Amino acid sequence: MLKTMNQRITIEEVARLAGVSTATVSRVLSRPEVVSDQTREQVMTAITQLDYQPDAAARALASGRTHTVGCVIPTLDHAIFARSTQAMQTTLAQAGYQLLVASHEYDPVTEFELVRALQQRGVDSLVLVGTDHAPRLWKALSDWRKPTLLTWSCDPRLPSLGFDNEGAARLAATHLLELGHRCIGVISGLTANNDRARSRIDGVRKSLTQAGLSLLPTLVTEQAFNLEGGRLGLRKLMANRKKPTAIFCGNDLLAVGALLEAQRMGLHVPSDLSICGIDNLEIAEAINPGLTTVSLPTQDLGRLAAKSMLSAISGEVIAAQSLLPFELVIRGSTASPRK
Structure with a gap:
């Protein structure tokens, strides 16, 4: 029988059921990429069976990570951004990360405020769209000691993944x-x-x-x-x-x-x-x-952006500039002009 809220499941109980150490359970929660698939599956099965709810604050304090990625996009009203953002969220969730999304409606002041709020919240990395950003935002990003990725366009000042x-x-x-x-x-x-x-x-x-x-x-x-x-x-x-x-x-x-x-x-x-x-x-x-x-392969953009951020968070060096391919799809709306 599951415990009540006042009888919270402990990490020791998860470790016992999974047949591993508490340190291994902690690694699965904080750095799943460094644990074998079999061990990770054992631990996650135990977590599910016990309905274990890790303390997010304690977890962040112990690992130095919040397991969150901030994404600031121009608008939530366009399907094209929704597709890439959904792909990003799905990929991050599979690695145990949560995506925090905000939109600025093409307003540089709002964008700056949103980025600062996400930084203060302790996100492990940031994903932004395009290269048009206020000078003070560029400075805030260069002073920040965590990874930032530009998407949709490329700029030599930051790692970028986008289109020509x-x-x-x-x-x-x-x-x-x-x-x-x-x-x-x-x-x-x-x-x-x-x-x-x-x-x-x-x-x-x-x-x-x-x-x-x-x-x-x-x-x-x-x-x-x-x-x-x-x-x-x-x-x-x-x-x-x-x-x-x-x-x-x-x-x-x-x-x-x-x-x-x-x-x-x-x-x-x-x-x-x-x-x-x-x-x-x-x-x-x-x-x-x-x-x-x-x-434009926008779902690929979201998926690859997530993978790049996971690699960067782990300390890996990611590509400075990457352009994704595109292709012309010819349908019935174009033809030669009337003679």
Whole structure:
């Protein structure tokens, strides 16, 4: 029979049932990676059978670790961040770590305050998104003696795991150019405090320049990263005297919003207007026509970020800069322009 709260199960009882020492039980709880799979399974089985609840404060004091990782992302409202964060949490949980998540809605002041709060809480490492951070945050990170990982973009100042956002946009723009489009517009997310959005615009611009063309300022619009932003962006671009025959969107939500608005306006996608996104969300395949997009392996990003942090916490040196691959997924939303 399980004990009551006043008769708390002790680590000695767990060790007895598992047939190991109390030190081994402690290692399983604090550094599971250094214990054999068989021993770890014995201890975890005993913990489950006894419903042992370790004292988090005592455990942190003994090991010097809280077994928590802090993750600060721009927003909880985007599926693309949800996918990577879920993968990160799953991987960390398997190693006995808890992920603490906070969002700053692209506000540098809020981001700084959240990072400081997580540091003060004693997290064992931090995961941040992008390279746009306030100078005082960069200083707070450099003064901190624990690991920090940047994701989605790379910066030489910290270990980074991300994507070549400019290269991904260039891939999409090159696809549109190869189809024969010469007037290409861009619906971007808001670029303030968002290096990924700026890099994607730069990628389109460089592809056009290489082809002897230019990205007209009137054919670039910044909108909120959502369906309504795509609708508003499409209406703005199509109000130009020189209308684009193809549009690159800074993410799939913008692209789907633009596609829906084009259909509402009586435009046929792709014969009247080609639309391309970036992310490869589930909706990209579900919509009609299917959305051509650049697929980013965001679940891999979350999983590898977690593994990098676990390695860094254990004292291992992790790669300074790592870029994940991406690929163009061609569906029905892009085609050659009308003759």
